[in-house]
Amino acid sequence: MQTLKKQLLTLGAESAIYIVEYWGKTLALKWRPIKPYLHNEIDKLLRTSRTSRECKMLTFVRTLGVPTPAVHFVDISHHLIIMDFIEGQQLKQLVGVSSKKRIASLCHEFGKLLGIMHLSDVVHGDPTTSNVVVDTQSKMWLVDFGLAEKNATIEMKGVDIHLLRHTYETTHWDLQETMLESTMDGYIEVSGDAAEPVLARADEIRERGRYH
C-alpha cells in the first residue's frame, strides 16, 4: 500500500478518510487507526467489527435501493476499506447555504432512504447530516455504515429516529422544524403504517434522557 498516492480528506471520530488513486480511479480509503488511549482489546474489537460491518452493510443496503459507495477492497486485519469516492457535499454543509426549499426537499429524500432501510429491518446507527452526501448531480448517498445493523427491532429504529432528531436540534436549530417535518414526511411516505410504532418509540426514548 506504500505506493498509494493519498491525500487526507477528513479525520473523523473513529476513522481517517483519504482520497487515493488506485486502478486508475479516484477512490476513498477509510482507515480505522489504533487508538492508543483505549484498552487494546476494546480497540481491536471495535475496529475489526466496524470495518467488517461497514463492508457488509454498504453492499447490503445498496440492494435495497439506497445509494451507497461500492466497496472495492477490504483489509480487515489493517482495518481499511477502499470504496467509491462520492464527490459532493455533506447535507450538514448544505444547510445554511442552500435555500430552505432545497433543504426541505433533501430532507424528504433522506427520510425516504431511511424509511426504505427500516422497512427491511436495517438501521443506520448514526443517521446524522454528516453522513448524507449530495453529489454534483444532486443525487443523495448515505455513507458511514460502521454502526449499521440488520434484523433491527422497533427499539433500534426508534433510536435511529431519536438520533436524527437530536442532530437537527443540536446542529441545525434554526431550521430544525422544517428539516424534521420534511424528513418525517419522506419517512412516512415509504413506511406507511410501519412508521407509527417507530415514531412512538422515538418519543419514549427521548423521555428516557435526563430531565424531559
Place this chain on the structure above:
Amino acid sequence: MSLLCLGLEGTAHSFGAGVVSSKGEVLSNVWHMLSPAEGGIHPREASRHHSDMGPEIVKRALDEAGISHNDIQLVSFSRGPGLGPCLRTTATMARTLAQKLSVPLIGVNHCVAHIEIGCLESVFEDPVTIYVSGGNTQVIAFAGGRFRTFGETLDIALGNMLDVFGRTIGMRFPAGPSIERTAAKGVEYHQLPYSVKGMDLSYSGMLTAAKKLHLEGVPVADICLSIQETAFGMLAEVAERAVAHTKKDELLLTGGVARNNRLTEILEGVAERHGASFHRVSPPLAGDQGAMIAWTGILQHQAGDELPISDSHVMPKWRTDEQDITWRCKL
C-alpha cells in the same frame, strides 16, 4: 472594586457555599457531602443534611474568605436540575440571605455552572465539555446562544453506574474512587456491553453484566478494570464524535467523575489526536460546590440577569439546553 458573590449549591448529596469575586478569584469554597453508612442517597435525608449543615457551611465560607455578610453583593443558588427536596432547602436559604442582605438573587443551572467553573480555571473560551457525575453524563458544546447537549446517557449516569456497582460489592458511596483503586490491580479484561448510539450512551446494560460477572466469581479487580475501560472508552468515542462534529479545539472534563485519572488519560489521548487542548477541572472544583454557582451567578448578573423572589421556584428538570446563555452571546 470587584463584586463578591456568595453561591449556594445543593442539588443532590452535597451542600456547598463559595465566595467568588467578579475577577474570578475563588475566595472560599466549603462543602460537605452526605455519605450514608449504607445504601444510596435518599432525597429527604439529603435535604435534611443540607438544612442541618447549611448555616454552618455558609458561615465557614464567609470566614475563610475573610469577609463579613455585609460584603456580599450578590447571592446565587443552584436552581436546578436536581432532587426537589434538596433544591427547595437550598433555595430557601438563598432567598432568605438575599432578602436579609438586600442584594440581588440569581438562579443558576447546575450543569452550566460545572462548565463555567471549568472555563474559568482552564481559560478555555469555547470547549466541548464532558460533564460526568453521579447524576449526569453529558457532552455539551455552545452553539446558537445555548449550551447544546450533543450526547447524553439514555439511562443511568456514569457515576451512578459506578456507585451502584460499588454498592453491590460492599463499597461505600461514592464508590468511584474505590473502583479506580481496585481497577489498578485488575489483570484480565472481560467484555462488557459497549453501548454507543450516535453521541448518546447507555450504561444500564453494563451494570447488569458487571453484576453478573461478580455472581460468576470473576475477581472484583478484573471487573472494576473492565468497567472502567469499557465505560470510559464509550465516553471517549462520544467525545471524539463531538469534537469531530463541532470542530472545536478545546476539550474540558468536569463533574465529580473528572477526578478519575484513567478517564483523564483517555480523554487526553482523544484531545491529542484531534489537536485540541485538554483540561480537567482540579479536584476541589470537580464535584458539586458553591464556587461554581457563585462564579456563574456573577456571569449572569453581569449580563443583566436577576431573579425576583416571587419567581424563584426551583426547577428540578431544568435541562442544560433550556437556558439562553446571554453572557456568551458574543461567541
